[in-house]
Amino acid sequence: MRLRAAFALLPAALLLAGCSGDDSADTPPPTSTSASAPATTPTETTPKRNVGEGVYEPTDEVVSETYGIATRITDVSPIDTRYGPGVVITFDLRNDSDEIFQDYNWPTPSLSTGERGVPAEQIFSGEDNLPQGVSGNIPPGASRVVRHGFEVSMEDMTDATLSVGSIIWRGDFTTVGESSRTSGGGQAPAVTTTATVEQTQQSTGSQSQPAMSPPVGFTGAPNGDPQPLVGKTIDYCMDGDMYQTGTTQFTDGTTGWTQECAGQ
Structure with a gap:
């Protein structure tokens, strides 16, 4: 009886084995999900220069948090002096505060050029009226023009850093005032400031005189x-x-x- 049972089970075992082999043959091979994902090509973009936190472009107007003076660079022009070629930087100041700005609070600007930040020497020339600092106190709402010269070339100014107190500009300064220099077919004329109301009061009633060296x-x-x-x-x-x-x-x-x- 035991022998018959064994032979009876043999066909069933062979049948199951055959089915198992057929299933494995029909099962498709596993596919790789990574291979099916489309390849991506990085998009090339022109890098934008980051001047840094708290550093401004040469064309930006910046307001001092301490005194409320709005300062803007209006012109950068080449100049020939007795000391050699140089560059004159013109600032426009406007008092946006409610208090009088004392002229002696205007700090001396400093200039450096290139990636290494090479310091530039400031030009002191009475013949060229340089530097031309803040002449007289600035009442609220009033403005002044200030000029400082440095012993550098215009080519140096394509990558420069200019500081006035805590305010820092960085970039290409040769484009500042470019439209005013080219629209008239030549360089913009130098700005000449005149005496202000404060100067008239300080001179005890005398008539206003042109700004002196x-x-x-x-x-x-x-x-x-x-x-x-x-x-x-x-x-x-x-x-x-x-x-x-x-x-x-x-x-x-x-x-x-x-x-x-x-x-x-």
């Missing part, structure tokens, strides 16, 4: 050659035996020594 001398102990005293205006020369020749009283209440008073 800053006096030359010292505000502290004499050290080296006399330098232009940007932002200083002579009130009067302090004569008398108790004063050294050349001692000068300035309109802001300070004293110093100037060549102008020494030559009187």
Whole structure:
């Protein structure tokens, strides 16, 4: 009986084995999902230069958080001086605050060029009226024109960094004022500022006079050659035996020594 049972089960086992082989043969091979995904080609874009957080383009107008003075670079032009070729940068200042801006609070700009940030020397030239600082205090809503020169070429200004206090501009400065230089077939004429209401009051009622070059001398102990005293205006020369020749009283209440008073 046991032998018959074994033979009876043999056909069933063979049948199951045959079915199993047929199923494996008909099953399609597994496919790779990664192979079916279409290939993507990265899109090429022109990189945009990032001037950095808190750094402005040369054409941007920036308002000082401390004094409320809106500062804008209006022109960058080449110049030939007794010291050689250079560049003159013109600033337009506008007092957007409710308080008078004191002229001595205007900081001296600094310029560097190239990726390495090579410092540029500022031009001090009475013949070229450089630098031309803030002449007189600026009341709310009023404006001033300021000019500073540097011993660099216009080519250097294609990649430069200009700082005025905490305000920083970076980029190509040769395009600043370009339309005004090219539209008339030549370079824009130099801007000449005149005396303001504040200067008239300080001069005790005298008529307004054209802006003059800053006096030359010292505000502290004499050290080296006399330098232009940007932002200083002579009130009067302090004569008398108790004063050294050349001692000068300035309109802001300070004293110093100037060549102008020494030559009187």
